[in-house]
Amino acid sequence: MKCTRCNAKEATVFYREIVNGKETKYALCSDCAAAMEKENKSLFADPFGGNLLGSLFSSVPQKIQPRKEEKKCTLCGATFRQLAESGKVGCPACYTSFREELAPTLKRLHGTAVHRGRAPAKYQAKRSAMEKLASLEQNLKKAIETEAYEEAAKLRDEIRALRGQ
Amino acid sequence: MLWYETKGPEGDVFVSTRVRLARNLVDYPFEPRLSEAGAREIIEKVKSALGEKEGYTYLDFTGADDAKKQSLVEKHLVSPEFAEKSTPCAVVENEDKQVYVMICEEDHLRIQCIRSGFDPEGALDAARAADAAVDASLHIAFDEQLGYLTHCPTNLGTGLRISVMMFLPALTITGRIKSIQGQLSKIGLTVRGTTGEGSAAKGCLYQFSNCVTQGVTEEEILSNLREAVGSIARVERETRRQLLENNEDTLRDRVMRALGTMRSAYMVDTEELYRLYADVRMGVAMGICDQVTYPQLDTLLIRCMPATLTIEAGKSLSVPQRDKLRAQVLRTSMQQAEK
Numbered sequence: 001m002k003c004t005r006c007n008a009k010e011a012t013v014f015y016r017e018i019v020n021g022k023e024t025k026y027a028l029c030s031d032c033a034a035a036m037e038k039e040n041k042s043l044f045a046d047p048f049g050g051n052l053l054g055s056l057f058s059s060v061p062q063k064i065q066p067r068k069e070e071k072k073c074t075l076c077g078a079t080f081r082q083l084a085e086s087g088k089v090g091c092p093a094c095y096t097s098f099r100e101e102l103a104p105t106l107k108r109l110h111g112t113a114v115h116r117g118r119a120p121a122k123y124q125a126k127r128s129a130m131e132k133l134a135s136l137e138q139n140l141k142k143a144i145e146t147e148a149y150e151e152a153a154k155l156r157d158e159i160r161a162l163r164g165q
Numbered sequence: 166m167l168w169y170e171t172k173g174p175e176g177d178v179f180v181s182t183r184v185r186l187a188r189n190l191v192d193y194p195f196e197p198r199l200s201e202a203g204a205r206e207i208i209e210k211v212k213s214a215l216g217e218k219e220g221y222t223y224l225d226f227t228g229a230d231d232a233k234k235q236s237l238v239e240k241h242l243v244s245p246e247f248a249e250k251s252t253p254c255a256v257v258e259n260e261d262k263q264v265y266v267m268i269c270e271e272d273h274l275r276i277q278c279i280r281s282g283f284d285p286e287g288a289l290d291a292a293r294a295a296d297a298a299v300d301a302s303l304h305i306a307f308d309e310q311l312g313y314l315t316h317c318p319t320n321l322g323t324g325l326r327i328s329v330m331m332f333l334p335a336l337t338i339t340g341r342i343k344s345i346q347g348q349l350s351k352i353g354l355t356v357r358g359t360t361g362e363g364s365a366a367k368g369c370l371y372q373f374s375n376c377v378t379q380g381v382t383e384e385e386i387l388s389n390l391r392e393a394v395g396s397i398a399r400v401e402r403e404t405r406r407q408l409l410e411n412n413e414d415t416l417r418d419r420v421m422r423a424l425g426t427m428r429s430a431y432m433v434d435t436e437e438l439y440r441l442y443a444d445v446r447m448g449v450a451m452g453i454c455d456q457v458t459y460p461q462l463d464t465l466l467i468r469c470m471p472a473t474l475t476i477e478a479g480k481s482l483s484v485p486q487r488d489k490l491r492a493q494v495l496r497t498s499m500q501q502a503e504k
Binding site for chain 1: 189190191192193194195198297300301305306307308309310311312313314316317318319321322323325377378379380381382383
């Protein structure tokens with residue numbers, strides 16, 4: 001089916017609108033759907049009502065996702081719409097799959113906070129390595145500034161070894 | 166020994182401290198996307214991570230008897246939501262019965278430790294030991310920016326919730342608790358009823374816990390909570406002092422009547438039990454009576470809850486039969502306590 005707006009491309013977004021009892025059907029290609037969204041004609045009026053967390057999710061700007069191409073979580077197959085409806089994620093991987101979409105909600109819940117607490121052992125090791133690297137780089141900078149080249153060479157080797165791990 | 170049978174710090178105001186860590190395995194979805202087979206796999210994995218060798222015992226919760234499940238809720242060892250699950254779930258408990266790991270609750274793992282009185286450090290240390298054992302053999306979902314990944318985004322970060330059960334009779338009698346409840350968000354606390362989310366406060370028992378889980382360290386959560394509940398405890402103690410100063414006779418009468426009912430009543434329902442518990446516990450805290458201790462009273466309250474009482478009877482009971490047995494347990498326990 002061709003897009004009813006441009007009559008050129010294949011339609012991928014199908015949308016039915018009923019205003020005051022008058023029904024209008026749209027069959028749009030993704031470009032025309034995006035253009036309509038820009039003209040402030042929201043194709044998907046707030047579908048998430050009800051639960052509190054769900055409504056937190058709903059204030060995420062809704063981009064048009066042609067139904068066929070609706071993004072799914074790589075592990076559990078949940079769509080962002082499903083997450084918004086339940087107010088909870090489908091699996092741990094949803095946080096990666098929908099990082100961008102979840103960001104406004106997480107900001108609202110936790111502010112711009114970044115995790116500072118404990119971490120699983122293997123991350124903890126990585127975290128300490130990163131901290132060590134930062135301190136070595138700082139010392140290297142100082143060594144170069146004070147022209148302590150022998151010390152700088154030693155530090156450079158240490159940094160290389162740490163990066164290589 | 167179970168937590169309520171031991172004497173904890175600051176027992177006059179604090180009944181218990183519970184620490185909960187939410188943890189999840191990377192390769193499994195959450196309910197409702199988690200299949201029964203997936204849930205069973207998770208249970209097996211946790212079971213082998215927290216094995217018998219380390220002193221943990223495993224309890225299959227899936228087909229467990231309702232009274233048994235409810236009794237663990239009454240003891241605050243598992244959540245009410247967990248007891249109502251029909252899909253595969255299990256519990257792993259440690260030797261001293263203070264660490265309970267709920268498997269396949271809202272999160273794949275909820276590591277909990279409950280201690281008598283106010284002991285957040287002790288509870289956190291014990292929960293961490295189980296957390297470390299799990300971390301050593303399982304792949305836990307974690308993101309460097311977001312922290313521990315949880316089913317509900319509100320628990321992200323540390324996944325740590327510290328809840329303290331506070332006994333606040335003076336703030337309840339004077340109605341001051343309402344103004345405190347209105348100011349909780351300012352000090353980073355939320356309040357729940359006696360038995361968890363959405364429940365009413367009975368027996369002057371209130372459960373306070375931290376709101377923030379992300380962007381702070383576990384130690385910061387602990388010290389913020391210590392300060393916040395400490396201020397509530399101070400107001401409670403001061404209000405008790407004022408009450409005693411101005412209304413000693415009325416209070417004494419109330420406490421002694423409650424003691425009298427415990428010693429002699431023939432039928433007691435749960436509502437009355439909570440009232441008696443609160444009045445006598447307040448009497449002990451104010452120095453009006455010394456016949457019973459906090460652990461004895463806390464144990465009595467839990468022992469006389471419907472499901473725990475049913476287990477004690479060894480058969481299902483009608484409500485009047487239960488009320489009769491409850492009164493009997495109260496009478497005999499008071500006699501023993503006063504010997």
